[in-house]
Amino acid sequence: MARLKAEWVTEEGWEDAYEIFYRALKKLTNEGKERFFAGMTPEGTKKATKDRNVLYLVYRSSDPVPVAAIAFLKESSYHDYRELLKGVPEEKVATFNAIAVRPELWGQGYARQSLKLCVNHLKFTGVNTLVGTVHPDNVASIKTMEYASISGSLKMSAPFTWTTPRGRIFERRRFAFQI
Numbered sequence: 001m002a003r004l005k006a007e008w009v010t011e012e013g014w015e016d017a018y019e020i021f022y023r024a025l026k027k028l029t030n031e032g033k034e035r036f037f038a039g040m041t042p043e044g045t046k047k048a049t050k051d052r053n054v055l056y057l058v059y060r061s062s063d064p065v066p067v068a069a070i071a072f073l074k075e076s077s078y079h080d081y082r083e084l085l086k087g088v089p090e091e092k093v094a095t096f097n098a099i100a101v102r103p104e105l106w107g108q109g110y111a112r113q114s115l116k117l118c119v120n121h122l123k124f125t126g127v128n129t130l131v132g133t134v135h136p137d138n139v140a141s142i143k144t145m146e147y148a149s150i151s152g153s154l155k156m157s158a159p160f161t162w163t164t165p166r167g168r169i170f171e172r173r174r175f176a177f178q179i
């Protein structure tokens with residue numbers, strides 16, 4: 001595995017991130033798994049997170065094209081997660097919003113290493129717990145979180161259905177883990 005570096009990006013990184021999210025969604029769609037990216041269309045991710053977001057792009061040292069894009073929200077829908085958080089103070093919690101790896105590089109450990117790099121950086125901002133939702137069948141995503149979390153800390157809710165503002169229904173599980 002080539003050495004990776006994570007860069008916190010702002011406005012100008014969005015086009016690169018958009019490209020990765022877009023291509024990941026396309027590949028998932030080709031595989032009949034677009035449900036894994038529920039409500040996380042690249043456009044939606046871009047719009048919802050542009051102002052409030054912490055976005056990282058992860059690079060290999062020899063490659064100007066990022067291998068992964070990872071988005072967090074500084075704030076969380078704290079109350080939705082209280083069952084899983086068991087008293088963790090709100091200011092320590094952020095939302096893990098989306099991760100995508102360049103599709104041609106899937107299955108080579110890039111998500112694991114990239115998320116680990118980003119959470120190590122995020123910890124310096126005072127965050128110690130990440131929450132979010134995931135499709136119950138998205139094994140790669142769940143394993144990626146297990147790898148980047150403090151061992152044994154990943155907690156998941158029972159599956160529930162989530163209806164988007166446009167009436168699309170997705171199966172999700174809430175998660176929380178310590179970093």
Ligand SMILES: CC(C)(COP(=O)(O)OP(=O)(O)OC[C@H]1O[C@@H](n2cnc3c(N)ncnc32)[C@H](O)[C@@H]1OP(=O)(O)O)[C@@H](O)C(=O)NCCC(=O)NCCS
Nearest residue numbers: 024098099100101106107108109110111112139140141143
């Ligand atoms: C999810 C995603 C980021 C994983 O990226 P990746 O670089 O292929 O993941 P890694 O190679 O680091 O593998 C992470 C773990 O998932 C496992 N894994 C990878 N692909 C898998 C698959 N298709 N099925 C089952 N497990 C898989 C790996 O074995 C590894 O597990 P381990 O730690 O036990 O060895 C990538 O598949 C992706 O971009 N998917 C589309 C977007 C998405 O679904 N994002 C998550 C929701 S926001």
